[in-house]
Amino acid sequence: MPHNILHTIEQNMTSFSKGQKKIARYILENYDKAAFVTASKLGRLVEVSESTVVRFASELGYDGYPSMQRALQEMIRSKLTSTQRIEAAGDKLVGQDIVQSVIQSDVEKLEMVAQEASREEFDQVTDMLIGAKHTYILGARSSGFVAGYLHFYMHLLSQNVTLVENGAAGVLFEQLFRIGPGDVLVAICFPRYSSITMQTVQFAKDRGATVIAITDNKHSPLYQMADGALLAPSEMISFVDSMVAPLSLVNALLVAIGHKMGNNATRTFEVLEDIWNEYGVFGKTNEE
Known part of the structure; x- marks a missing residue:
């Protein structure tokens, strides 16, 4: 996993396709928001398909979009204020069963540790x-x-x-x-x-x-x-x-x-x- 995902994106910008460059620019300018949106929503935000977002993650060397997303989250986690964390989680939780979302997230963490x-x-x-x-x-x-x-x-x-x-x-x-x-x-x-x-x-x-x-x-x-x-x-x-x-x-x-x-x-x-x-x-x- 790259140590600094933003640096990796900048270094590889010239090799990206047109759609991938849209994703790259959005992440570089809005990494605090990109870290907490699904591949589908990120695609809608930059007007590319979800599959293009997934391929972009693979192009960066990750084994899937969730791995790339975790790298973004790890990079910014120590920098966000409590207010920014609430805002970042807002879009993620809209329309979701909060009990299910939170517990499922914890289950995934337990599986990761195991x-x-x-x-x-x-x-x-x-x-x-x-x-x-x-x-x-x-x-x-x-x-x-x-x-x-x-x-x-x-x-x-x-x-x-x-x-x-x-x-x-x-x-x-x-x-x-x-x-x-x-x-x-x-x-x-x-x-x-x-x-x-x-x-x-x-x-x-x-x-x-x-x-x-x-x-x-x-x-x-x-x-x-x-x-x-x-x-x-x-x-x-x-x-x-x-x-x-x-x-x-x-x-x-x-x-x-x-x-x-x-x-x-x-x-x-x-x-x-x-x-x-x-x-x-x-x-x-x-x-x-």
Whole structure:
């Protein structure tokens, strides 16, 4: 996949057919809108057939229009304001069953992760966390919910796990000032990428810690800074960041860690079950 689709279009402009040049010019001038319209609508906008749009995507080296569209979305995702995201989603949702559209979009993201996630990198991240002297988990803004979820279960599996609370840079650094070699920082960040997350990651790297990124793609600035990474799309639906795929990948990570811990994980939960039962944490069921 080309790293910069607009550059690729400009470089190949002279080789395009008349219809393809119409598509190219529209994308170059309106890429924020083109990223969220169907092939059929893009064709109507520039007065060419849908098949011409599909062939244009192939001409650029993509395996179909959806792949080209994802490249556009990845390029602009970190640049759009919330208002622009609402406007971009507007045309896409007109006349659609919103429940069906949103859920179908999430299903597609899950399928993408299942097919494309690197098993080698997944195993590497799992081993990093099991071998960590101390694990710190950071997620700013909407990523904070994913961080909190990961921390909840990691804290049950290990006593050396800290959730880095969101706040001003100074407060974050104070929570991390003991981080060093042998420690792991799990940083969770999706577009629009939080600058405070990047600063905190750099702080941890400067002190010799290992950084694991949970982010959306290899173009993410967080991915470039990480020693290991888990990738899951968070394609926008209006102003909302979809965390379905990232949370599912985190679930897989937790299951893998528990599995590799074997009897250690079993013994931990045996102790917890005794505590929960003794203090009636979950109450009584009708059967009991």
